[in-house]
Amino acid sequence: MTQERQGLLAMVERAKPIWQESYQSNFIQEIQAGSLDQGRLVNYLIQDQLFLAAYARFAGQAMALAPTMEDLRFYYSTLSYLADTGNDSADSWQQQFLREQGVNLDDYDQENLKPATKELIAAMQSIVAGGRAEEMMVSLFPCLVSYSYIFQLVADHADLSAENIYADFFKDYATKEYQLACQRWLTYGQQYLEKRQAVDDYKLENIFLRVSRLETLFWQSF
Numbered sequence: 001m002t003q004e005r006q007g008l009l010a011m012v013e014r015a016k017p018i019w020q021e022s023y024q025s026n027f028i029q030e031i032q033a034g035s036l037d038q039g040r041l042v043n044y045l046i047q048d049q050l051f052l053a054a055y056a057r058f059a060g061q062a063m064a065l066a067p068t069m070e071d072l073r074f075y076y077s078t079l080s081y082l083a084d085t086g087n088d089s090a091d092s093w094q095q096q097f098l099r100e101q102g103v104n105l106d107d108y109d110q111e112n113l114k115p116a117t118k119e120l121i122a123a124m125q126s127i128v129a130g131g132r133a134e135e136m137m138v139s140l141f142p143c144l145v146s147y148s149y150i151f152q153l154v155a156d157h158a159d160l161s162a163e164n165i166y167a168d169f170f171k172d173y174a175t176k177e178y179q180l181a182c183q184r185w186l187t188y189g190q191q192y193l194e195k196r197q198a199v200d201d202y203k204l205e206n207i208f209l210r211v212s213r214l215e216t217l218f219w220q221s222f
């Protein structure tokens with residue numbers, strides 16, 4: 001008899017149709033085709049950087065409340081994609097590109113959030129503010145893993161030989177390395193929930209799916 005998946009991995013399976021919708025958004029499809037207007041990329045990148053700043057604060061709050069060293073290490077490891085340590089300025093390609101476009105991220109704050117970004121951040125804020133360790137943990141996963149799922153699909157479909165500048169930009173999220181990081185995070189999260197016997201918690205799955213839907217609305221807003 002095949003055993004049905006449980007816990008975090010089951011949540012991933014149930015969220016895939018939602019992530020698929022993100023992949024089908026005009027914005028992602030235009031990245032894939034290489035036809036995206038640069039102005040829209042700039043708008044997206046500004047919102048994404050504001051989101052990532054919020055993500056860093058969520059992870060920071062989760063770390064402040066983390067019961068074990070291992071949990072601390074987990075949250076810390078999810079932050080490594082905020083900056084690109086592979087280049088001298090330690091800026092990610094996103095920050096570098098924005099600077100080249102004359103955008104100074106210091107000029108932007110919460111007031112510049114678009115409604116979809118605001119809702120996504122607000123939902124995560126309220127989960128983190130609830131202070132329940134499992135809920136915090138689960139709420140971060142759709143952000144981390146959906147990017148791998150979506151950009152893997154983009155990489156599978158994009159014509160890389162045609163010098164697609166966007167495919168080149170986003171390839172970070174389609175690397176084997178990022179895929180493996182996601183797998184490690186998922187294994188950790190899966191065991192984390194099992195230890196707390198929270199595997200069948202309906203509430204956790206609802207959080208996972210809600211954040212996934214808000215991410216889809218985020219993609220659809222560009």
Ligand SMILES: Cc1ncc(C[n+]2csc(CCO)c2C)c(N)n1
Nearest residue numbers: 051055078079080081082143144147
């Ligand atoms: C709206 C939005 N959702 C998800 C991600 C992906 N993501 C969120 S946190 C993180 C790791 C940071 O080290 C990554 C890759 C994003 N960039 N923007």
